[in-house]
Amino acid sequence: MAVLTGKVAVVTGGSSGIGLAIARAFRDEGARVFITGRRKESLDTAVAELGEGVTAVVCDSSVPADLDALYETVREQAGHVDVVVANAGIGTTTRLGEVTEEQVDGLFATNVKGTIFTVQKALPLLRAGASIILTGSTAATHPQHGLEIYGASKAAVHNLARGWAHSSRRYGFRVNVLSPGMVPTPGMLDLVPSEARERAKEMIPLGRMGAPEEIAAAATFLASDASSYVNGSALAADGGAGQV
Incomplete structure (x- = not known):
């Protein structure tokens, strides 16, 4: 039997790439x-690609009112939530000495504020045993040149999971970070120049970039009952780049 049969999942930033x-x-x-x-x-x-069983809601995760509308749609159509994937995020190259206030505000509004309220506003709908998955990044611990501010925003996401794990007993959920490495998505291709991507491959123990489907497989594990005793952890799906 399919491992998520009967579950209701919310995936922010689900229109492209990893989401x-x-x-x-x-x-x-x-x-x-x-x-x-x-x-x-x-x-x-x-x-149109995904077909039946998938509903789309226009929502900017950095806008709490948009999240209210999202969860009202979920409440009306499904009644509850079993899995939340706080995946919506942005990446911007910000070189020290050239960082702007607008860049910092944008990164933290979407990557941190958006994650906080995506989870908080889901709480009334969560069923017991729900799985919350926060999309992190290896940049949280190994930021490349120009990705320091982005990495700082993702480090905050990692810390949120560690802190929120203490709330698991009260709210009946478990929360973990899924930390992808270099994956060729439209956002990453815009963020990292091709020559930098080629150099980065040499630093990945597996010798290649990952595929969105490989990250999705890790997310499916965290969403399923197979990970029922996994809480407050960071699952790195990065070919070993941030681990050795």
């Missing part, structure tokens, strides 16, 4: 999936 791959994997494993994104056109394309 889309996670939504597809969850659908394939039997979940009812709600995805979000800031652009309706991208969401429409994603839903």
Whole structure:
């Protein structure tokens, strides 16, 4: 039997890249999936690809009112939530000496504030045993040149999971970080120049970049009952780049 049969999942930033791959994997494993994104056109394309069992809601995770509307849709159509993947995030190259206030505000608004309220506003709908997955990054501990501010925002996400794990007993959930390494998604391809990507491959013990489907497989494990005793951890899916 599919491992997510009967579960309801919310995946923010689910219209492309890793988020889309996670939504597809969850659908394939039997979940009812709600995805979000800031652009309706991208969401429409994603839903056309994913088909039945997937609902799209236009939502900017950095705007609490948008999240209220998201969860009201989930409440009306599904009644509860079993899995939350706080995946919506942005990346911006910010070189020391050239960092702007706008860049810092944008990164922390989406990557940190958005994660906080994505989880907090889900609490009334969470069923006992729910799984919360926060998308982190190897940049949280190994930021490349120009990704220091981005890495700091993801370090905050990692710390949120460690802190929120103490709330598991009270709210009946478990929370973990899924920490991808270098994965060729549209956002990453825009962020990291091709020559830097080639150099980075030499630093990955597996000798290659990952695929969105590989990150989605790790997310499926964290969403499923197979990880029922995993809490407050960071699962690195990075080919070993940030581990050795």
